[in-house]
Amino acid sequence: MSEAQLRQRAGIRISVRSMLDRTAPAVGIATAVVLFEVVPRSGLVDARFLPPASAMLRSLAGQVADGSIWSPIGQTLQGWALGLGLAMAIALPCGILIGSLYLLFMATRSIVEFLRPVPSVALIPLAVLLFGAGLESKIFLATFAATWPILLQTVYGVRDVDPVAMETARSFGVSAPRRLLRVTLPSALPYIATGVRISSAVALILAVTAELVLGNPGLGQQINIARQSGAVELMYGLIIATGLIGWGLNILMTMLERRLLHWHPSQRTGTR
């Protein structure tokens, strides 16, 4: 076989490979949908509790069509945004401070390690006691849960700054505030971005949880109402909607990360 033929063959193999790579997720999703369609219809499970996928999606489409889904989505996203925003406002400065001062790091370590694993849901009674059952409680819970990942990632990101990078800046007489801004923060940014991405998911979970348990307006409350009124298909439709939102937010975060960290080895394309 000539070299050109070989190369052509390799080319075909690569393009087949990349086509498979691209279609595999779609195949996975299609399989799942078909499974959820066939299993209820075949009578293997009770269709009253697990309606066929088409019914779930139809009820979701109905909500989208008549516009009734947008307001709860907006309310859930409001809880997510305020919770995540507040968590960042608290965790970033605290994380930078704790990460920069070794004594503060040692002093706060056990407190953080103790508070972090406290499930936010366990604080629901406290939230009700402090803020009632309104939006404040939802935000409190989302903030509490979303603060820890960002805080910890910021602390470790700041502590992990390369000493050579730091010494270089010091040897050139760069002032401490400028070192923080131009060396410490960019170098901690990959950690912080990961923390924010985790916290984004956590804030969404807690927003929906607060709506479910406390009856705050939002998707969680709608899911509960659908269940109580026996609209099982709608309930599933709304659950799918929360999933889609979580997925969309994750894509958004990943895109943001890619932009901010275009220089980082994990994001570089076509090096050299």
Place this chain on the structure above:
Amino acid sequence: MLRVEHLRKVYGEGTRRPFEAVADLSVTVAEHEFVSIVGPSGAGKTTLLKCVAGLLPQTSGAVYLDDEEVIGPPEKMALVFQDYSRSLYPWMTVQDNIAFPLRRRKLGKAATRELIQDTLRSVGLGEAGAKYPWQLSGGMQQRVAIARALAYQPEILLMDEPFASVDAQTRADLEDLVLDLRDRYGITILFVTHDIDEAVYLSDRVVVLTPAPTRVAEIVDVPLARPRDQVETKEQPEFAHLRAYVWRSIKRPEHAATASV
């Protein structure tokens, strides 16, 4: 002129196991001189350099730059580290890397840009300003680090094994580049290396250190003619003689013995 007087550095002083890295070290580097520091590995070369650079407080003794005691990083001094991939900032372009330390110099915007372009050209990277360091080869990255140090316009340049992580050919090119830049910019260079050939080839004087706790074992004059040439200089019997001399001086066992006294 750089003067190091009776420098001593003990790590972990007051702890149960203090480590004496540098015992007693005095050395003087005259203006425009090229002095190399060689020694067996673990001879406190980097410790010495960090103390001289004002990055690490010494236990006792003093460092003077133009009769001024060094207590923090001096404005007249620039440092080039071995590990360019860690010392250049990947989130800044090449020109931003060079501009980063220049705020202290309070030049105008246009003058800064011109200075950056000039220094980049002088290290042979006139076109690389808008690139990111990680888009360049290792040797080119170290050239950027050298350009950054030059743009800072120091009187003295400290280099900590700057060519230890590039290939042999690049290394020879960079050695000649540094010699050339020294002449052009009229700077003093204190050069730490573990490579004896490199030390002899580059220097006016070679300071040989003992193993830790470090002292000066010997200071060797290098009367080889300048400008030096990778082929011609290195084929001279005088060069071979000097490198053998320095080699033996490093390996000589009595240094270890006297050091432990």
